[in-house]
Amino acid sequence: MSETCNHDCGSCGTTCGQDTRKKDFHEAPNELSTIRHVIAVVSGKGGVGKSLVTGLMSVAMSRKGKHTGILDADITGPSIPKMFGTKGEVRGNQAGAYPVRTAGGIEVVSMNLLLENSTDPVVWRGPIISGVVKQFWHDFIWEDIDYLFVDMPPGTGDVPLTVMQSIKLDGIIIVTSPQELVSMIVEKAVKMAEGMKVPILGLVENMSYFECPDCGKRHEIFGHSHIEEIAKSYGLDVLARIPIEPQLAAKCDAGQIETVADTHMQDAVQKLLDREEKASE
Numbered sequence: 001m002s003e004t005c006n007h008d009c010g011s012c013g014t015t016c017g018q019d020t021r022k023k024d025f026h027e028a029p030n031e032l033s034t035i036r037h038v039i040a041v042v043s044g045k046g047g048v049g050k051s052l053v054t055g056l057m058s059v060a061m062s063r064k065g066k067h068t069g070i071l072d073a074d075i076t077g078p079s080i081p082k083m084f085g086t087k088g089e090v091r092g093n094q095a096g097a098y099p100v101r102t103a104g105g106i107e108v109v110s111m112n113l114l115l116e117n118s119t120d121p122v123v124w125r126g127p128i129i130s131g132v133v134k135q136f137w138h139d140f141i142w143e144d145i146d147y148l149f150v151d152m153p154p155g156t157g158d159v160p161l162t163v164m165q166s167i168k169l170d171g172i173i174i175v176t177s178p179q180e181l182v183s184m185i186v187e188k189a190v191k192m193a194e195g196m197k198v199p200i201l202g203l204v205e206n207m208s209y210f211e212c213p214d215c216g217k218r219h220e221i222f223g224h225s226h227i228e229e230i231a232k233s234y235g236l237d238v239l240a241r242i243p244i245e246p247q248l249a250a251k252c253d254a255g256q257i258e259t260v261a262d263t264h265m266q267d268a269v270q271k272l273l274d275r276e277e278k279a280s281e
């Protein structure tokens with residue numbers, strides 16, 4: 001602290017441990033990037049279908065005519081390229097690297113596009129993983145992107161937290177599945193978003209139910225959904241409820257997510273577009 005400190009940090013040029021100004025840890029994107037909206041897809045725990053929701057959301061947004069990108073920040077479990085059947089080689093020049101375009105025109109950056117062998121495990125510690133995500137943000141040239149969806153690392157631990165701090169997000173979408181623990185899981189994700197001062201755009205419940213293809217009856221395989229009550233208790237929107245659909249999993253496994261007839265995300269995407277329109281009024 002300076003001897004002449006008057007505790008008005010805003011007018012002081014000295015760097016000291018007593019600085020009361022809120023630090024901004026956001027990394028700048030590549031100077032050649034244009035990204036209008038960045039939305040992170042998070043889950044309180046792993047395996048709830050966060051990547052599937054990111055994929056479906058991106059397909060639905062792209063079908064609305066928006067130039068869409070996916071930054072696959074799930075470095076240790078990257079599943080986006082497989083879902084889209086994207087294998088292309090990442091190309092670059094001195095200014096930066098370029099995302100790989102899917103058949104439907106979605107721009108993708110993922111660890112799996114950089115590994116020599118896509119089945120090689122990524123066994124890195126948190127700080128290295130966060131560092132790679134930052135590189136995906138500023139070393140890649142995201143050209144003229146309307147909506148960039150970030151498939152976050154699962155959970156609410158160190159890595160998703162660092163990613164949230166590093167990339168300036170317009171909002172997050174929390175993915176859950178119907179089960180008893182969901183309230184606690186949502187609460188953790190809500191607290192993380194609040195702590196980071198990132199708006200929560202809404203909840204998506206995946207694997208909500210299974211609709212019998214023969215009789216049309218809905219079965220709640222993972223238990224009764226409490227998503228509406230939970231959303232209400234946090235003042236949040238339910239953006240979508242996605243059923244368990246074996247053909248959806250089959251399309252993802254075959255790299256054909258862009259050919260799904262129903263993304264279940266049309267309304268969710270429309271809400272994002274309405275929000276954008278309202279903000280620009």
Ligand SMILES: Nc1ncnc2c1ncn2[C@@H]1O[C@H](COP(=O)(O)OP(=O)(O)OP(=O)(O)O)[C@@H](O)[C@H]1O
Nearest residue numbers: 046047048049050051052154207243244245249252
């Ligand atoms: N609604 C659904 N219907 C059918 N299969 C689904 C559904 N949701 C997810 N799956 C399948 O479940 C598996 C896990 O989904 P996904 O990879 O999206 O989960 P995740 O939450 O991203 O996982 P992780 O937390 O490990 O990154 C995938 O094989 C996916 O195709």
